[in-house]
Amino acid sequence: MKLTPKTATLLVLAALVAITPFFFPSGYYYRVGALIFVNGLAVTGIVILTGYAGQVSLGHAGFAGIGGYACALAPVHLGLHPALAVVLGAVMSAALAWLVGRPILRLKGYYLGVASLGMGILISMVLNNERWLTRGPDGIDVPDLGLRGVLKDWGLNLSNGEFWYFFSGIVMILGAWAALNLHQSPTGRALRALHGSEIAARTVGVDVSRLKLQAFVISAVYASVSGSLLALQNKFITPDVAGFMHSIEMVTMAVLGGAGSVLGAIFGAGILTLLPQVLTVFAEYEQMVLGLVMMLVMIFLREGLLPSILRKLRGTGE
Template identity: 45%
Template sequence: MNWRQPHTGGMVMLLAVMAVLPLFLDNSFQYEIAIKVALNAAVCVGLNLLIGYTGQISLGHAGFFALGAYSSAILTDRYGLPPMAAMLTGALGVGLLSFIIARPILKLKGHYLAMGTLGMGVIISIVLNQEADFTGGPDGMSVAALTIFGWEPVTEFQWYWIAVGFLALCVWLSLNLINSPVGRALRAVHGSEIAARTMGIDTTHYKVLVFVVSAVMACLAGSLFAHYNGYITPSKADFFYSIELVTMVVLGGMASTFGAVIGAVVLTVVPQVLTVFENYEMMVFGGVLMGMIIFMHKGLLPTLSEFIGKRFHEPDKR
């Protein structure tokens, strides 16, 4: 990693938080939430490349997550593949699938792109629900334990390190991609696709690339989730989960990798805290989201950074 890159500090900070967090977690349930945060965050980091940097929306990423989860479940259970091989096969399959559909689907723009990706997600969800002989139908299926070269993570503590390790890898990849010529091309696509093309950027190529990268990240996170949870149902392919992922990215702050992570933290932890409101849980949750959109419409991280910047009279960045 190049130490002179602007996001190095953020990366170090993220690793530090990950390393210190176990000191504050004192039971399996809290670890479970941390693990789910990390896996959601990994999906969001990938999705953010697509939405935040390239300006292309996807309402079907839950589908890729679920495909990863189910390929791990089905390949280990029905075909006896070792978990790592199943995971990689799933990732390869999803990579291929997303590559094939990326070109036609990314030709669409705005609402049409949203509809196209939505349709894709819904199709995946229907297949998982209906092919009950393979997937166990709406009640789902159990998933074998993960083994990594003979080592089997059992405790939540071990799983925590796997999940945050995976997240760190995704963040690192994402930062490197953004700070490369590819990243600049992506931002050019976001700014104005026509201008980018006039400059000689093969916009389709870059859009497809990002779509595939984000789909594979979601797929791998899905595989890890399935092994960790030990049970998977088609609800993970649900349209609402796709929306939740997009909300995490938007809430955290678009075009900000760490923003996506923070969005995932907030949207995964807050519902657990809100259970004290019992029947009013969803209302309060809706209220919190609306408040954030109204008062922090740029997203959590950009708003906070602006606020802190003003507070300490620092010159505005850039």
């Protein structure tokens, strides 16, 4: 059997999720791992938007904020089960992405970046200021998902850290699977075509603005679900999740690792999630190092880290 890139990617991810825990020196690493997977899910959405469709969003954290606060607010105010709150957040994010994206994506260039930037900051401002609803900058408690209890009843007893590690890992793999399927579908091919040349794609009959809009909406759903997962595993959420810096982090993770491929982007998510953990020793220099890494990778390894490393390993310039 020949290994397609899709199966290969999924196998690598599954192996990564399953095998790494054997090397964890302490329970704390489950938490870091879960964080990487949550970020990995968000950047998979960025791969669809930026890697496939060639559009830039600087406000995706806004969708993560919607997803996160849906989990905090819907169970309390609407009596929804937290799992349904995740769905509600995703639907709201998709609707907002559609509304914002529809007029913008007819335009070329960095307009989507600008519009999404404005949108993201407005969302985070609302989360910060509407204290009666969101309790403002101090953050708000999020109810338990309840799934761990169900698993316990079935005889599968996981610690909180272990549960969220595996659960986030599985959701990330599902997300990657969906993104890879999209990549191979006619829609995915059309998206890549418009990334290559919008005019050429239009000439062969691709509905360019509709496709860009689809990519934007899909990636918003990814960001929203990742925000929900983050809120649920921390049982707490603050407006920072919707902040500008978080949006930048998402794009940077994807582009750093290699936005052209799901594996590359998730690799980038891993690196940038680990970097602050490693750099706590020199917390003073954290910002400088982060900024420097962003610049150096973009200047010298334009396709991103993973594709560049793979190319080195193959030893050819292709």
